[in-house]
Structures are given as structure tokens and as C-alpha cells.
């Protein structure tokens with residue numbers, strides 16, 4: 028798998044620099060296909076498990092790394108095209124760029140993506156959302172490469188969206204997504220996004236090594252309120268800490284291991300279960316070997 032295809036494969040490549048937490052071990056192989064044909068060839072030829080990743084803003088790679096092929100899409104997968112009130116984006120396009128492109132084109136409805144620091148692939152996989160809108164509310168269809176290398180178009184319904192979840196298998200790679208918005212004045216859309224961003228800056232540790240919300244909100248509850256009530260705000264395990272600013276966010280204080288972060292999360296889960304009876308579920312995707 029080198030030389031005769033349009034892409035790059037690196038062996039035993041450290042993944043920490045590709046995640047927001049900056050922790051974790053190496054991938055057996057890190058593959059960067061440059062176009063769709065190369066992705067399909069890679070998938071049909073690769074042995075063992077594969078895992079697509081975006082920019083690692085919701086990802087905790089364990090310290091033992093990933094014994095498989097990690098796929099990171101980049102060049103060739105980050106285009107954005109607009110037709111009327113529809114926007115088609117490659118899965119490596121950053122959510123914020125997509126939101127700004129939509130606003131510039133006078134397409135309302137994708138403002139929520141402005142503050143999500145991931146890619147479109149990650150947004151589809153996680154059904155990313157905030158401020159009352161989720162990816163599933165705007166997505167029409169997605170093109171997806173299956174583990175076999177076959178490329179299929181899937182409708183919103185096919186994707187089986189639920190809260191921070193879609194029904195795709197973990198080894199399916201989102202290639203592209205099409206969204207539909209409504210017409211509006213670009214200046215008004217930008218103004219709404221500015222308000223959202225100011226709120227986010229004030230309430231989340233967005234300049235730290237973090238992974239976004241650690242736990243999903245239980246139905247009708249806020250994970251952060253349960254964590255706060257359990258005394259979890261600011262709790263430290265090794266180099267990991269529950270953020271003082273937003274106590275459902277973990278932060279790497281500089282020297283955390285993935286084990287520190289995972290132990291911190293499990294300690295919080297146990298404390299919340301003791302104090303409130305709620306069983307918190309991880310929103311952060313934990314991958315790889317301990």
C-alpha cells in the first residue's frame with residue numbers, strides 16, 4: 028500500500044498531535060488518501076480494523092494506540108459547494124468554515140456549526156449539535172465509503188440519527204454531506220453566529236486541550252449540573268482535570284495521559300451515580316488499547 032495510489036501511509040504514527048487532548052498512542056498505520064478512488068482502494072486492500080477520524084475534537088485515543096488503520100481525510104475532501112439553499116461539504120471541511128460559507132451565501136440554519144470545532148465527517152458521525160439544532164435537522168444525505176470500499180449515498184433516515192449518535196458502523200467513512208437551509212440576510216446570519224461564539228467563549232474552555240462534552244446529557248437533565256452537585260468541578264486525576272469553567276469538559280493540564288483522563292471520567296461517573304443515581308454515558312469516543 029504505497030507508491031501506486033493517490034495518498035500516504037505512515038507506519039506507527041503517533042496520534043496525540045491529531046487530537047485536541049494531545050494524548051494517546053500510535054496507529055499501526057495512518058493513511059491519508061487524497062481522493063475518493065484512493066480511499067476506496069485503501070479500504071478494499073487494508074487488512075484488519077479501520078477507523079476514520081476528523082480533527083480529534085471528540086476523541087480520546089488510549090495510551091496503547093490503535094492496532095489498525097486510521098484514516099484521516101484531508102486535501103480532496105474539504106470542498107464546499109453551494110446551490111440555492113443547499114450546501115454540499117466534503118467530510119474534512121471544518122464545521123466553522125461550512126457555517127461561514129453558508130452565512131456568506133445567505134443560507135440560514137447552519138449557524139450551530141460555527142462553534143463546533145470538528146469536521147463535517149465528525150459532525151455526521153456524532154450528530155453534532157448545539158443551541159437547539161443538530162446535524163440531523165439540516166442534513167439531506169451523505170455519501171459514505173463502507174469498510175469494503177463500496178461507496179453509497181444514504182438519506183437522513185438511512186443514517187438512523189439519535190442524540191449525539193448515528194447508526195453507521197464505526198468503520199464507515201463519511202465522504203461528503205449535503206445540507207439544506209433557508210434564505211436569509213448574510214449580515215443577520217453572521218450577527219447570530221457572533222452571539223453564539225461570544226456565549227461559548229464565556230462558558231467553555233475552548234482554548235485548552237479538551238474534548239468537548241465528556242458525557243451526554245441524560246434525558247431531561249444536564250450532565251454538568253449532576254457533576255457539579257457531585258463535587259466534580261475542578262477534580263484532578265494525574266494531569267487531567269474537570270474544567271473549572273465548564274465541569275462537563277475534561278482538560279489536559281499539560282502532562283496528562285489518556286489513562287488519567289479516562290480514570291477521571293470514570294471517577295466522575297461513580298460519584299454522580301452515588302449522589303444522584305444517574306448513570307452518565309460517555310459522549311467522547313474512547314478508542315484504542317489501554
Ligand SMILES: Cc1cc2nc3c(=O)[nH]c(=O)nc-3n(C[C@H](O)[C@H](O)[C@H](O)COP(=O)(O)OP(=O)(O)OC[C@H]3O[C@@H](n4cnc5c(N)ncnc54)[C@H](O)[C@@H]3O)c2cc1C
Pocket residue numbers: 047078079080081082083084085086100118119142143144145146147148149150151152153154155156157197199200201202231232233237238239240312
Ligand atoms: C471546545 C469544544 C467544544 C465542542 N462543542 C461541541 C458542541 O457544541 N456540540 C457538539 O455536538 N460537539 C461539540 N464538541 C465535540 C466535537 O467537536 C464534535 O463531536 C465534532 O463533531 C467531532 O468532529 P471531529 O472531526 O473532531 O471528529 P473526531 O473527534 O476526530 O471523531 C469523533 C468520532 O467521529 C468519527 N469520525 C470522524 N470523522 C469521520 C468521518 N469522516 N467518517 C466517519 N466517522 C468519522 C470518529 O471515528 C469518532 O468516532 C466540542 C469539542 C470541543 C473540543
